[in-house]
Amino acid sequence: MLSISNLHASIGEKEILRGLNLEINAGEVHAIMGPNGAGKSTLASVLAGREDYDVTSGSVVFDGKDLLDMAPEERAAEGIFLAFQYPIEIPGVSTTNFLKTALNEIRKYRGQDSLDAVQFLKLMKEKMKLVNIDQSLLSRSLNEGFSGGEKKRNEIFQMAMLEPKLAILDETDSGLDIDALRIVADGVNKLRSPERATIVVTHYQRLLDYIVPDYVHVLYKGRIVKSGPKELALELEEKGYDWIKAEAEAI
Amino acid sequence: MTPSYASYNDFKEQLLASFRDNEERMNGERKSPLHQLRRSALKQFEQLGFPTIRHEEWKYSNVNSLIKENFALDTASSLTAEDLVPLEIPNLEGNILYFVNGIYHPELSRIVSPSEQVQITSFADSIKADTEFMGAHFARYADYQDSAFTALNTAMASDGVVVRVPANTTVDQPIILRFITDARISNITSQPRNLVVIGKNAEVMMAESYRTLGENSSFVNVVTEIVLDRDARMQYYKVLNETAKAYHIGTTQVHQADNSHFYSASITLNGQFVRNNLNIVLNGQHAEAFMYGLYMPNGRQHVDNHTLVDHAMPNSYSNELYKGILDDNSTGVFNGKIFVRPDAQKTNAYQSCKNVVMSPGASMNTKPQLEIYADDVKCSHGTTTGQLNDEALFYMRSRGIPKDEARTLLLYAFSQDVLSQIKIKPIREYLEGVVREKLTK
Ligand SMILES: Nc1ncnc2c1ncn2[C@@H]1O[C@H](COP(=O)(O)OP(=O)(O)OP(=O)(O)O)[C@@H](O)[C@H]1O
């Protein structure tokens, strides 16, 4: 589904991704861990199409198409979704209005009819239950004055509404209380299917207890330096990153 | 018969000559106090002359190109009801008055409110027939000593509307003034004059809308005086959706007594050169004024909003929010004065002006001016001018919303803070439509 090879990306003079390789198949969940500043959010942003980054070499193929060639909105319509580490406030636009526009733009791209108000509301009700989110939050300006946890939950709600093929969750667990963490994880798990894949960026094993990954990768200095089964996350939790750093520097 | 002044190449001379010529044709009225007042206004205009950019109040708004245009002072028009159809605001009901080249046209207009609720007459009729009332109010509020354009209007105005709302009355239908300039054949100028006097504990909604037809230049110089007696309430909207060759200079002068409430929205959608003055005197305790504004110039349009709130008595309140979206090579000016007099203790005055500049060629000048002479007051003001938030745009695009649509959505939301204040639904919906269209263009 997603094939990243030798990806280099920089911002200004600073190279952040330095030859990153990653293969993801449909149906899989991949966890990406790694120390602060390693480039995890950068990878997520580059995949979503943030224009601040220059991709200097390498390729990203998504479902047989060159992802790097597409505008952010095209990537979304092709099925990429990024749950932001720091969701942005959109003054004056309610979540409901925002999602209705987004969903119908995506449908238009795919040649589908737009949903009318009734169909949209029905879908919304359904997904609201899934992530246990309140109507009153959805009528407010998107993310404006939302608590940290509300923002994260809203990201997952958006994901549920847009049903992406590849969801990238960038530290969606940070700032969530235990109950919210379980709800968010439940939401993600319910969307798991053989056609979809998920990348979970996290610092903590805690989330991976709920969203059990097929693979765990360690990103360090702009590269995936170690990959392993879910047990790798436990090992990292126990031992920290020093041994990985030492291994990586030795190469 | 209307004489032509085409031989005058100086606009000021042309206007002065026109005044004298009209005076020639007057009989006994010439000696009336009202006419004497207009004479002194003319003298004032003659002395002041058109302002230059050396004038502090006109620093960023240059009227030079306006003065150089050649305008006919002729008000004749062949406009028919049919020509107005495309200008109609869908579903709008109420008292709808049409003024063509500044002159009231009863045959195009419709007054539906009963006269016990409100008396709506033309300025032309009132100034002739109701000299006592006009003597008591006309030019009593809008100062013409320091403003050339107000002086000019005070001297020259021939028509407009006079609205009187008796005490303890709610006018349940809005009053809509539609000023149409018919510039299909030549450059046209007009000087409308309106007077609104609202009795104790009475309530009314009024809107002024300005449109120009045709390809030629137009210049409207309007003055509206509004007086609210104690406990009176008014919703007042001014809407400009003019052509790229339309000049507009307007002053709305508001005078408020105890516990009166004035709500205004000033919306400038289009126009070559626009100057809106909104002056409010809070001359009563617990008087409240709310001022909203939205302007969205593009091309080479210039929009200047000057507001002045004069807190003259204790315990009064004012709240102001003006918002601008500036595109292409347009320019905008916001000048907001708040004046708190020594006696006006416990004044609350809030002012905010927010602008989004969409292109490197567009620019905005903002100048809040607070002059506070009382010590126990709450005042705040703030202006921001910036670009659309890139982070927000990326966030929206990452959800599948194309860039242009994302921009439109953000800007439309930005404009809603002002448009949502408009209580006459058909006008609000009309404006929302025009704003949306302008943003998607
Ligand atoms: N706009 C920018 N300008 C300059 N440097 C940047 C910019 N964005 C990211 N960086 C730098 O790139 C590096 C990688 O940042 P990134 O946000 O991808 O890290 P991360 O792995 O997500 O870290 P964390 O775990 O703290 O979220 C950091 O050193 C960061 O300071």
Ligand SMILES: [Mg+2]
């Ligand atoms: Mg990060």
